[in-house]
Amino acid sequence: MPRLLGLLALILMPACSSTSLGTGNPSTRGPRTAVPSLNLGSITAPVERHGVGELEQLARIDLPAAKLRQAYILYTQRETQKSITTLNRILFGAERQGPAVESYAYYLRSLAFARQKKTDRAKADRASAAKLAIDKDLKAKLGLLAANSTPKLASNKAGLGTAGRLEIYPRRAWSPRKPIPSRLEPMSRIYRVTVHHTGMFAQGNSSQESKALISKIQRQHQLERNWGDIGYHFMIDPAGRIWSSRSLRYQGAHAGNSQKNRGNVGVCLMGNFVGQDPSAAQIRSLERFLRVLCLEYKISAENIKNHNDFMDTKCPGPKLEAHVSQIRRRLSAIATH
Numbered sequence: 133m134p135r136l137l138g139l140l141a142l143i144l145m146p147a148c149s150s151t152s153l154g155t156g157n158p159s160t161r162g163p164r165t166a167v168p169s170l171n172l173g174s175i176t177a178p179v180e181r182h183g184v185g186e187l188e189q190l191a192r193i194d195l196p197a198a199k200l201r202q203a204y205i206l207y208t209q210r211e212t213q214k215s216i217t218t219l220n221r222i223l224f225g226a227e228r229q230g231p232a233v234e235s236y237a238y239y240l241r242s243l244a245f246a247r248q249k250k251t252d253r254a255k256a257d258r259a260s261a262a263k264l265a266i267d268k269d270l271k272a273k274l275g276l277l278a279a280n281s282t283p284k285l286a287s288n289k290a291g292l293g294t295a296g297r298l299e300i301y302p303r304r305a306w307s308p309r310k311p312i313p314s315r316l317e318p319m320s321r322i323y324r325v326t327v328h329h330t331g332m333f334a335q336g337n338s339s340q341e342s343k344a345l346i347s348k349i350q351r352q353h354q355l356e357r358n359w360g361d362i363g364y365h366f367m368i369d370p371a372g373r374i375w376s377s378r379s380l381r382y383q384g385a386h387a388g389n390s391q392k393n394r395g396n397v398g399v400c401l402m403g404n405f406v407g408q409d410p411s412a413a414q415i416r417s418l419e420r421f422l423r424v425l426c427l428e429y430k431i432s433a434e435n436i437k438n439h440n441d442f443m444d445t446k447c448p449g450p451k452l453e454a455h456v457s458q459i460r461r462r463l464s465a466i467a468t469h
């Protein structure tokens with residue numbers, strides 16, 4: 133009886149609480165269920181008795197990790213086409229999944245396509261998985277970890293993909309303090325982005341100055357405001373460099389409150405755009421970056437917001453807002469489905 137209740141609780145749990153970010157640990161929610169965790173080890177764990185029994189259990193559980201595990205078992209049973217169909221339902225079903233779920237789905241589908249000798253499709257799926265991967269094991273599988281050891285300008289960090297060959301300085305480039313996970317919420321499905329300014333008159337153009345400023349803001353946010361990390365996900369300096377500041381794995385702290393921060397990417401430009409104009413390089417980077425974000429996360433142009441859309445503030449300043457309006461108009465031409 134307790135076992136049944138545990139299973140029922142899992143089925144009734146809203147799917148969104150477990151999508152994409154691997155925060156759930158099903159083993160704590162009920163005794164001995166077959167629910168896999170959202171990580172590569174669990175999804176591709178050895179299949180016992182050819183999956184007999186496990187597949188039936190999984191079919192009753194409406195969670196992304198369970199569906200991914202199903203697809204993997206089907207693959208091991210050489211039910212390749214069925215495996216692909218299951219993965220297509222995850223990738224293109226009515227419910228949008230987060231990047232972690234999609235990264236596993238693309239990876240598993242690449243295995244199936246490779247077996248079917250559809251090498252182009254397998255390659256494309258591996259590239260999609262690589263773009264979205266968060267899990268270290270999956271990154272290792274995809275051969276992404278070796279490239280990470282060189283501490284220089286890196287592109288395609290933060291799961292943003294190759295669109296526009298955007299270059300983003302990784303978080304480690306500014307030697308951050310550690311995030312404090314107990315104060316952080318996992319990011320939910322991303323569907324909007326909010327533009328900010330630091331409100332501080334811009335410094336010089338060197339990357340040293342930018343790193344120092346990001347570190348300073350992180351210290352303020354962690355030590356004075358008691359936040360888990362710097363509030364913004366990305367910062368753009370006067371030279372147009374884009375810096376990853378808070379991991380997209382975590383919801384930001386920038387728009388006003390938890391509700392306003394839901395699914396909301398925080399992008400902050402360095403400067404005070406009440407009193408000064410953003411640099412041309414900054415605006416160019418902002419537009420390229422917003423374009424990539426919109427494409428990557430299917431954000432519609434009207435969901436590109438200014439901070440003052442959420443609360444009474446001067447942020448991000450009228451001199452920047454004018455550019456945001458123009459960018460929004462240009463990006464509204466992009467089909468985001």
Ligand SMILES: [Zn+2]
Pocket residue numbers: 327328329386439447448
């Ligand atoms: Zn702001």
